[in-house]
Amino acid sequence: MTYNPSRRTFLGGSLAATAAGASGIITPASFAAGPAMTAPEIMYGPAAGVAKLNANENPYGPSPAALKAIAHASSTGGAYYAYQAAMYLTDMIAEKYSLTAKNIAITAGSSLILSYAAYAATTKGVILGPDLFWDTTSKAPISQGGPEIKRVPNAPDLSIDLDALYNAIDDNVAMVHICNPNNPTGKILEPAKLREFCIKASKKTLVLVDEAYNELIQDGPKHSMIPLINEGHNIIVARTFSKIYGLAGMRVGYMLGSEENIELINKYGLGGYSLNQAGLAAAIASYNDEAFKDFSRDKVTEARAMIMEAVKANGLTAIPSSTNFIFVNLGENGSANAFRAAMEEQNVLIRGQYRSYTPWSRVSTGRIEDVKMYVDAMPKALEAMYKKA
Ligand SMILES: Cc1ncc(COP(=O)(O)O)c(C=O)c1O
Numbered sequence: 001m002t003y004n005p006s007r008r009t010f011l012g013g014s015l016a017a018t019a020a021g022a023s024g025i026i027t028p029a030s031f032a033a034g035p036a037m038t039a040p041e042i043m044y045g046p047a048a049g050v051a052k053l054n055a056n057e058n059p060y061g062p063s064p065a066a067l068k069a070i071a072h073a074s075s076t077g078g079a080y081y082a083y084q085a086a087m088y089l090t091d092m093i094a095e096k097y098s099l100t101a102k103n104i105a106i107t108a109g110s111s112l113i114l115s116y117a118a119y120a121a122t123t124k125g126v127i128l129g130p131d132l133f134w135d136t137t138s139k140a141p142i143s144q145g146g147p148e149i150k151r152v153p154n155a156p157d158l159s160i161d162l163d164a165l166y167n168a169i170d171d172n173v174a175m176v177h178i179c180n181p182n183n184p185t186g187k188i189l190e191p192a193k194l195r196e197f198c199i200k201a202s203k204k205t206l207v208l209v210d211e212a213y214n215e216l217i218q219d220g221p222k223h224s225m226i227p228l229i230n231e232g233h234n235i236i237v238a239r240t241f242s243k244i245y246g247l248a249g250m251r252v253g254y255m256l257g258s259e260e261n262i263e264l265i266n267k268y269g270l271g272g273y274s275l276n277q278a279g280l281a282a283a284i285a286s287y288n289d290e291a292f293k294d295f296s297r298d299k300v301t302e303a304r305a306m307i308m309e310a311v312k313a314n315g316l317t318a319i320p321s322s323t324n325f326i327f328v329n330l331g332e333n334g335s336a337n338a339f340r341a342a343m344e345e346q347n348v349l350i351r352g353q354y355r356s357y358t359p360w361s362r363v364s365t366g367r368i369e370d371v372k373m374y375v376d377a378m379p380k381a382l383e384a385m386y387k388k389a
Pocket residue numbers: 055056108109110111112134179183210212213239240241242248252253
């Protein structure tokens with residue numbers, strides 16, 4: 001069967017092959033065609049033979065402990081709202097950082113609470129951020145008439161220019177949004193410099209640090225800005241179970257901040273109601289599972305080395321990454337969109353162009369065999385991309 005990305009999301013491999021018939025093209029009519037196709041198999045992950053390297057997930061999750069907890073929580077608690085489990089996880093997080101439950105808000109993925117923060121901020125002013133960062137949630141209010149993000153150019157090496165950000169804070173800025181390590185660059189800020197910036201900037205406005213990838217760094221705690229909350233600074237920090245914990249599909253994320261900030265931000269949605277027993281159980285079982293985190297970090301390190309080697313072997317460069325994705329420079333005539341299309345032809349899914357950064361292509365790490373597919377597909381994909389240029 002020909003790989004057809006538009007159907008990939010909906011169909012399981014074996015059923016898709018049957019439904020596709022001789023043409024290899026699947027249409028809704030394929031399902032009405034015969035008795036073998038009464039109930040399409042629901043697909044939860046990527047189809048067999050597809051390397052999914054486009055969303056910075058950890059395909060080695062959920063951990064064995066999380067899988068067990070998911071089954072237990074679903075069978076004993078699936079009929080009930082997840083209030084107790086939410087409180088349990090909140091307390092675990094609070095204890096880890098010497099905070100209280102009132103300093104923490106858990107939602108179905110950090111995107112939700114991050115978007116509440118954006119809605120809250122934009123009632124007062126604009127959000128300030130770098131040109132290149134994970135801006136999805138800070139853009140959310142725009143569709144409801146909110147302001148565009150005020151952006152500051154990244155430094156020439158694509159790192160976040162903290163001085164420029166600080167100088168851009170004026171009375172109209174209601175929140176500064178920093179992502180560290182940054183997505184899509186994979187670059188990390190020097191902790192002392194970020195700390196100094198956060199303390200200075202938070203005297204003028206609210207500072208949000210999205211630490212979605214913190215646990216992927218070897219010395220994550222050294223890079224975290226959470227201690228600044230304990231010190232009383234006007235800072236909120238977001239974390240997620242979607243990355244190193246391998247629970248992107250289970251949807252658990254959280255925000256930490258002062259009691260006042262958390263209470264205010266929580267008013268912009270019903271995040272507590274978004275939680276589910278299975279996701280919370282998985283998060284609780286994974287939170288202190290250092291062996292699984294070490295294992296995942298090792299896989300990411302191995303995959304990163306494979307990608308960097310392939311990049312070099314193909315005459316390209318990439319930004320050394322602190323995370324589970326790499327920002328590859330496809331060169332002068334490079335096109336991230338053409339490269340993505342050519343990769344997709346070979347069943348490798350990666351990201352396309354970001355903003356005006358035409359030659360920059362982001363690839364996630366992933367299962368080692370998926371990364372091998374990316375590495376093997378690279379020469380042909382580059383050739384196809386250059387042909388189009
Ligand atoms: C920096 C950053 N923050 C937050 C998220 C959202 O994660 P989730 O909503 O799954 O917690 C992502 C997703 O890729 C991300 O890259």
